[in-house]
Amino acid sequence: MSSKQPRTLFDKVWDAHVVEPEAEDRPAVLYVDLHLVHEVTSPQAFTALNERGLKVRRPDKTFATIDHSTPTLPPGANGKRPYVTDEARKQIATLEENCHTHGIPLAGWDSPNRGIVHVIGPELGLTWPGSVVVCGDSHTATHGAFGALAFGIGTSEVGHVLATQCLLQRKPKTLRVTADGKLQPGVGAKDLALAIIAAVGVGGGTGSIVEYAGEAVRALDMEGRMTLCNLSIEMGARAGMIAPDDVTLDWLRGRPRAPQAAVFGQMAYDWLRLHSDEGAVFDREIRLDASKIKPMATWGTTPDTGIAVDATVPKGATERALDYMGMKAEQTLTDMPVDVVFIGSCTNGRLPDLRAAADVMRGRKVKKGVRTLVVPGSEAVRRQAEAEGLHEVFLSAGAEWRLPGCSMCIAMNGDFVQPGQLAVSTSNRNFEGRQGPGARTVLASPATAAASAVMGRIADPRPFLESAA
Amino acid sequence: MNTEPFGTLSSRTVVLTNENIDTDQIIPARFLTTTSREGLGKHAFNDWRYDKEGRDVKGFVLNRIAPTAHRILVAGKNFGCGSSREHAPWALTDFGFRAVVSTEIADIFTSNALKNGLLPVVIDQASWDLLAARPGENATIDLEAGELRFGNHVAAFNVEPFARRCLLDGVDTMGWLMGRMPSIEAYEKQRAA
Numbered sequence: 001m002s003s004k005q006p007r008t009l010f011d012k013v014w015d016a017h018v019v020e021p022e023a024e025d026r027p028a029v030l031y032v033d034l035h036l037v038h039e040v041t042s043p044q045a046f047t048a049l050n051e052r053g054l055k056v057r058r059p060d061k062t063f064a065t066i067d068h069s070t071p072t073l074p075p076g077a078n079g080k081r082p083y084v085t086d087e088a089r090k091q092i093a094t095l096e097e098n099c100h101t102h103g104i105p106l107a108g109w110d111s112p113n114r115g116i117v118h119v120i121g122p123e124l125g126l127t128w129p130g131s132v133v134v135c136g137d138s139h140t141a142t143h144g145a146f147g148a149l150a151f152g153i154g155t156s157e158v159g160h161v162l163a164t165q166c167l168l169q170r171k172p173k174t175l176r177v178t179a180d181g182k183l184q185p186g187v188g189a190k191d192l193a194l195a196i197i198a199a200v201g202v203g204g205g206t207g208s209i210v211e212y213a214g215e216a217v218r219a220l221d222m223e224g225r226m227t228l229c230n231l232s233i234e235m236g237a238r239a240g241m242i243a244p245d246d247v248t249l250d251w252l253r254g255r256p257r258a259p260q261a262a263v264f265g266q267m268a269y270d271w272l273r274l275h276s277d278e279g280a281v282f283d284r285e286i287r288l289d290a291s292k293i294k295p296m297a298t299w300g301t302t303p304d305t306g307i308a309v310d311a312t313v314p315k316g317a318t319e320r321a322l323d324y325m326g327m328k329a330e331q332t333l334t335d336m337p338v339d340v341v342f343i344g345s346c347t348n349g350r351l352p353d354l355r356a357a358a359d360v361m362r363g364r365k366v367k368k369g370v371r372t373l374v375v376p377g378s379e380a381v382r383r384q385a386e387a388e389g390l391h392e393v394f395l396s397a398g399a400e401w402r403l404p405g406c407s408m409c410i411a412m413n414g415d416f417v418q419p420g421q422l423a424v425s426t427s428n429r430n431f432e433g434r435q436g437p438g439a440r441t442v443l444a445s446p447a448t449a450a451a452s453a454v455m456g457r458i459a460d461p462r463p464f465l466e467s468a469a
Numbered sequence: 470m471n472t473e474p475f476g477t478l479s480s481r482t483v484v485l486t487n488e489n490i491d492t493d494q495i496i497p498a499r500f501l502t503t504t505s506r507e508g509l510g511k512h513a514f515n516d517w518r519y520d521k522e523g524r525d526v527k528g529f530v531l532n533r534i535a536p537t538a539h540r541i542l543v544a545g546k547n548f549g550c551g552s553s554r555e556h557a558p559w560a561l562t563d564f565g566f567r568a569v570v571s572t573e574i575a576d577i578f579t580s581n582a583l584k585n586g587l588l589p590v591v592i593d594q595a596s597w598d599l600l601a602a603r604p605g606e607n608a609t610i611d612l613e614a615g616e617l618r619f620g621n622h623v624a625a626f627n628v629e630p631f632a633r634r635c636l637l638d639g640v641d642t643m644g645w646l647m648g649r650m651p652s653i654e655a656y657e658k659q660r661a662a
Contacts, residue, residue, distance in 0.1 A: 019656040020649060026631045029649050031656055041554065043504035048643065069502050087502040094504045138553040138577060152553035154581035155506075156642070164646050166653055170629060172576075202489050203547035203573055236550060238576050302489050320487070412498040419521065431493045431551060433516045 006277035009243050010174055010209045013149040013274065017132045019166055027168040033131035034143075035161045036117045037064040037104065039095040040412075041136030045159035046098040056102040058165045063126055064099050065107040066092050067116045069413050072375055072402035081109070084414035102162075115378020115404045118142035118346040122226065123380050125255025129244035129271040134161060139346045139428065140239075141232040145225035146252070147244035147274050149209070152233065172238065173283040175200075175208040176276070179216035181291035186462040188356065189224030190348060190426065190445035192216060193231040194296035194306035199288060202304040205237030208283065211276060212242050216290030222251040223350040230347045231428055234303035243275035297333055297458055298430050298443040300325060305430070309333055309448060309460045324432055325440050326422065333458045336442070339421035341372040341399075341453035342435070343446055345409035348426035349377025353446040354385050357426075358393040360450035360464045365398050367456030372399035373415065375407040399453065411435045424452040474639040475588060477611045478567050480540035482619075483530055484604040490544055491551035492578065496560040498552075509556055510536075510563030530604070536565030541608055543570045543601050549578025549589075558585040568610050570617065572597050583632040584642060590617055596624035612637060 007015070014030075022028035035058075042064075049056070056062060069088040075081050083089040099106040107113040113120055118139055121127045127143040133150035134140060136158040143150035153167065160167055177196055210232050212225075220228065225242050232240030242248075249268050252258045259267050294308035300321035307314070310333075313322070317329050327336065343349075343357050354376065366372045374394045376382040382404055385391055391401045408415040409427035411434065417423045419438025426449050430441035444452070447461035454464070500512045518531055525532045542561065548571040549557060558581050561569070568588040579589045590610060592600075599622055600606060608619040612633060617624045628636070635642055 020652050024630060025634065027629070029646070029652060031653070031660075040501050044506045044555075047504075052643070054647075084499075085502060087504075091502050091504055136553060136555075138551065152577055154553055154555035154577060154584065156555060156581065156584040160643055160646050163643065164650070164653060165657075166646060166649065168631065168642065168646060202550060203575070206547070206573060206576055233551075236547065236575060302491075410498045412501055416499075429491075429493065429551060431491045433497055434493050437497070437516050437521070 006279040006281070008174055008276040008280045008282060009147060009211055009241050009274055010149065011280070013130055013132065013147070014171060016130065017149070022170060027170045030167050030169045031132060032134050032161050032165055032167060033061060033128070034121070034126055034133045035062045036121055036133065036135035036140070037062060037095070037158070038068055038117050038135070038137065039066050039091045040068045041155050042098065042158055043091065043094045045136070045155050045162055048159040049162055054163045056104060056162045059103040061165060062104045062162070063121070064095060064104050065114055065117050065120055066095060066109070068406045068410060070405045071413055072405050072407050072415055074403060082414070084412070088413065112379050115380065116346045116349060116406055118226070118230065119349055119377035119381065122146065122222070123255070123378060125252055125258030128259070129248060130274050134167065138233040139230050141237070142226045142230040142346060144229040144232070144239050144241040145222060146248055147241060147271065149239055149241065151238040173208045174211065175205060175237065175284045175286065176211045176213055176282040178214040178285070178287045179212070179290040180214050180287060181216060181289050182219065183216050183290050183293060186447060186465045187293055187295055188445050188447065189220050189227040191293055191296040192290060193228045194298065194303070194443060195288065195293045197231060197235045197304045198306045199286065200235040200304070202234065202302040203236045205232065205235035208237050210237045210240040211282070212240060214290070217242060218245065221352060222247060223352045226350065227347055231303070234428060244271045295445060295448050295461055297424070297448060299327055299333060301430055301432050303428065303430060303443060306443065307333065309444070309458060334460065336422060336458045338370055338424050338452050338457055340417050340423035341366070341370060341449050342375070342408040342423055342425040342427060343373070343449050344375030344377065344407055345427040346377065346406070347428045348446050349375060349381065351381050351384050353426065354381065354390050357446040357450035358390045360447050360461055361397040361399070361454060362393050364454050366453045370453050370456050372453045373402060373408055374399050375402045376404045378404050408435055411439070417441070424449045424458060475586065475612050475636040477609060477613070478540060478588070479607065479609040480567070481538050482541045482543045482600065482604060482606045482608055483534060483539045484543045484601050485530070486545050486601055488545035489547045489550055492549060492554050492557040493551055495549070495557040496554065501554060501556055506559045508563060509560035510565070513560040513564040540565055540567040541570060541610065542566045542568070543597070546571055546573040547575060548573070549575040549582070551575070553577045553581070555581040555585070558582045558587045562587050570597070570600065583629070583636065586636070588612065588628070588636065590626045592617055592624040592626050596622060
C-alpha cells in the first residue's frame with residue numbers, strides 16, 4: 001500500500017497486524033498483541049487445546065482475571081466465598097487450573113490487581129495504543145479508547161488465539177462519529193454514548209468499526225473515552241476507537257505493564273501519528289451536536305431507546321418493550337418509581353464514575369426501599385475510592401459497597417434484580433432479563449443513577465449538581 | 470467444534486418475528502457458569518419457554534414443536550445482538566437448529582454460528598416476509614448454490630467464502646490456522662527486528 005494514500009486510524013492498526021492479507025477465498029490472518037481471558041468464555045477453549053495436545057503459544061501476551069461469576073460479598077464465617085452455585089465455584093477453579101497449566105498470569109482472588117477485565121487491562125498498562133486486543137467478551141471495545149483495535153470474540157476464537165496468537169478476520173467497514181461542541185455540565189460520556197446509539201440504532205453499526213472524533217470526544221478523560229468505546233457493541237459495532245493524544249499518553253505513562261520510560265518517548269511519537277489522515281475515507285460518517293445532549297435514560301429493552309431524562313416516552317414505541325418495562329407511550333420518564341439502583345460494570349465502574357455518583361449522594365440518603373448497589377470495577381478502583389472516602393458517602397447514604405466484579409450487570413453471580421422490579425443501572429444492556437428474570441433495566445449515567453436512588457424515581461441529576469456547587 | 474459437512478438442509482421452519490433477539494434471550498447469563506459446551510439446548514430461550522415456576526409457557530412455539538423436524542429458525546432482524554457468548558449457537562444447535570434465517574444477523578453471533586455448524590442465512594426483506602408468514606413451512610437451504618427454497622420461491626444468500634468452504638468440506642478452522650504457523654513465526658521475527 002502506498003504511504004501517501006490517506007488512511008484511517010483503524011487502517012493503520014489493521015495494516016500493522018496483517019500476517020497474511022485477505023483474498024477472495026480466505027480472510028486475513030490478523031496478529032493479536034494482547035489476549036484477555038476470563039472464567040466464562042474460556043473453559044471450552046482450553047478444553048479444545050487440551051484435546052489436541054496444544055500449548056498456549058504466547059502466555060506472555062495473555063492475561064487472565066476472574067470477574068463475571070465472582071461473588072461481590074466477602075467470605076462468610078466459614079471462610080468460604082459465597083458463590084451462587086458450586087458450578088460457579090468450579091468455573092473459577094477451572095480458570096485457575098488452566099492458567100497454572102499454561103503459565104498464564106492470572107489476577108485471581110489474592111491479587112491486588114483483580115477486577116473487571118476491561119477495567120484492569122488499561123489500569124495495568126496492558127492496553128497500548130495501536131495494538132490489537134481481543135477477549136471473549138463483547139465489551140472488549142473499551143480498549144479502543146487508547147487507539148487500540150479491540151473487539152470481542154467467541155470461544156472458538158479464544159481457542160484460535162490461545163493456540164496461534166492469531167485470528168481469521170475479514171476487514172470490516174468504518175464509521176466515523178463526530179461529536180461537535182461541548183457537553184453541558186451534568187452530561188457525561190455515558191449520555192453521549194446513549195445519544196449516539198439512539199441515533200445509529202441497535203443494529204446500525206453491524207459490520208463496522210467506529211471511530212469517535214470531535215471536540216466533545218477529545219475533551220473526555222480516559223475513563224470517559226473507555227465508557228464511550230465500551231458501548232460500541234450496543235449499536236452492533238465490534239469495535240470503537242479514539243485516536244491517541246496527550247491525554248492517552250499521560251494516563252498510560254508509568255503504569256506497571258506500559259512501555260518503560262527509556263522507550264516510552266519513541267513509542268509515544270509513533271502512537272501520536274496513528275490518527276486518521278486528512279482526507280481518509282470512511283464508509284459512513286455521522287455528526288452530532290454534543291452541546292444539545294441532556295442526561296439520558298432508556299425506556300425500552302434495547303440500548304438504542306435512550307431519550308433525555310426529562311423527555312417523554314415516544315409515541316409508537318414498541319408494545320412488547322413498553323409492556324415489559326411497565327411503561328406507557330408519552331409518559332414522563334421521571335414519573336417512574338425505582339426499586340433498584342446499580343452503579344458499576346465495565347461501562348461505569350471506574351473512579352470518576354464513582355466520584356460522580358458520590359457527588360450526588362454526599363450528605364443525602366437513598367430513598368427508603370430503593371436497593372442501591374455500588375460495585376467498584378477493580379481492586380485498584382476500590383482502594384482509591386476508599387482512600388478518598390467515597391465508600392463512606394455511599395454507606396452513609398444507605399447504599400451497599402461491594403467487592404469488584406461484573407455483578408448485577410450480567411447477574412450471573414447471585415447479584416440480580418427481582419422479577420418486575422425497575423432498576424436504574426450504569427451498565428450496558430437493558431435486554432429483557434439481563435439483570436435477572438423479569439428484571440426491568442433503565443440505562444443511565446452514574447450521576448443519573450445516583451439521583452434516581454435519592455429520589456426513588458428516575459431523576460435528572462442536574463439539580464443535585466447545582467446545589468452541590 | 471462441529472466439522473461435519475453441511476451440505477443441503479431440508480426441514481420445517483420455526484418463526485420468531487421479534488427483532489433484535491439478543492443472546493441473553495437465546496441463553497440467559499445465569500446458565501453460563503458451565504465449563505462444558507454440551508447440554509445447553511434445554512435452556513435455549515429459557516425465559517420465553519418457561520414461567521417462573523419452571524413450567525412450559527403453553528403458547529410459545531418452541532414448546533409446541535418436535536425439534537428434530539424443525540431445524541430452521543426464522544427470526545426478525547438483528548438476530549444474535551449483544552454478548553459474544555458462543556453458548557448462544559451451542560444452545561441453538563443442542564436444541565436442534567442447523568440454520569437461522571433473518572434479514573440481518575449480528576457480527577459476533579455470525580462468526581460463532583459458522584464455527585458450530587449453525588448456518589446464518591441473510592435474505593432479502595420480501596423473501597423473509599413470505600417465509601415468516603408461513604410458520605412450519607418446508608424449506609431447503611442449499612449452501613453450495615447459496616439458495617433458500619420454499620414453495621415456488623428462491624431466495625439467494627451469501628456466506629463468507631472461507632467459512633462456506635469450511636462448512637461444505639467439514640474443514641476444521643483451528644487446524645487450518647495452525648497450518649499458517651510459518652507465516653506467523655515470520656511476522657513475529659520481523660516485528661521483533
